[in-house]
Amino acid sequence: MVRRSGRRPGNQDTRSSILEAARTAFAEKGFDRVSVRAIAADAGVDAALVHHYFGTKDKLFLAVMNAPINPAELVPQALQGPRGQAGERLVRLVLSIWDSPAGAAALAVFRSALSNEWTARLLREFVIVQVLRRAVTELAIDPAEAPLRAGLVATQMAGLIVTRYVLKIEPLPSTDPELLVAAIGPNVQRFLLDPLPASVDNRAELS
CATH class of the missing domain: 1.10.357.10 (Tetracycline Repressor, domain 2)
Known part of the structure; x- marks a missing residue:
């Protein structure tokens, strides 16, 4: 079977990949110097999937932090x-x-x-x-x-x-x-x- 390449489909693995890429990006570069598009590229997904799972960059950051409040x-x-x-x-x-x-x-x-x-x-x-x-x-x-x-x-x-x-x-x-x-x-x-x-x-x- 030939392995498909390209963007990952939307699933739990995709969500985890986005969170991991965001965690690394925010820690290395800081909130202001990171874009949703760059995080999506690091995670190997389309930027639309980041918005689908998390909405805004602020909400993605809160998810990375597992923040109990907004x-x-x-x-x-x-x-x-x-x-x-x-x-x-x-x-x-x-x-x-x-x-x-x-x-x-x-x-x-x-x-x-x-x-x-x-x-x-x-x-x-x-x-x-x-x-x-x-x-x-x-x-x-x-x-x-x-x-x-x-x-x-x-x-x-x-x-x-x-x-x-x-x-x-x-x-x-x-x-x-x-x-x-x-x-x-x-x-x-x-x-x-x-x-x-x-x-x-x-x-x-x-x-």
């Missing part, structure tokens, strides 16, 4: 309201996810990222592109400042996740979520919207 839906909802309380609402969103049944899946990804560079790259892309970029967009933050502000916010969120859910340093695991929102929210708010400190060079000139 930030495109949750982040805008969390940031609706007064800008002066955006930090608290963002911390409340993180806690609500990690304290819910979806938190188990999120924790598995987070633990894997601590020991696996490929997963760490994907998690960085997820946090930066899917969560923090959406947050700074919703708040209309200066694009020139957005990367630094997003990174500073990440220090608070990652620290909260590690201490409360991974290392479980008491009393944080037992602390009421609203107390953590009140304690950590102002720091996140400051990193999001308060004026950034002057650079080291500028401070030296002013002194």
Whole structure:
């Protein structure tokens, strides 16, 4: 029997091939530098099959991450309201996810990222592109400042996740979520919207 060549038909093997190609592409190049067409080519399928199985590139990325939530839906909802309380609402969103049944899946990804560079790259892309970029967009933050502000916010969120859910340093695991929102929210708010400190060079000139 002659083996047929060319594009794979649509089946479960095709879906797995697309996910594997996407996982590699996102980890190696980052979300922004990867196209659906390139992923399809790496998987040996037509780009239409990628859209058939996953829809958009964002949804394909969420499938690669096995994400328990969709930030495109949750982040805008969390940031609706007064800008002066955006930090608290963002911390409340993180806690609500990690304290819910979806938190188990999120924790598995987070633990894997601590020991696996490929997963760490994907998690960085997820946090930066899917969560923090959406947050700074919703708040209309200066694009020139957005990367630094997003990174500073990440220090608070990652620290909260590690201490409360991974290392479980008491009393944080037992602390009421609203107390953590009140304690950590102002720091996140400051990193999001308060004026950034002057650079080291500028401070030296002013002194």
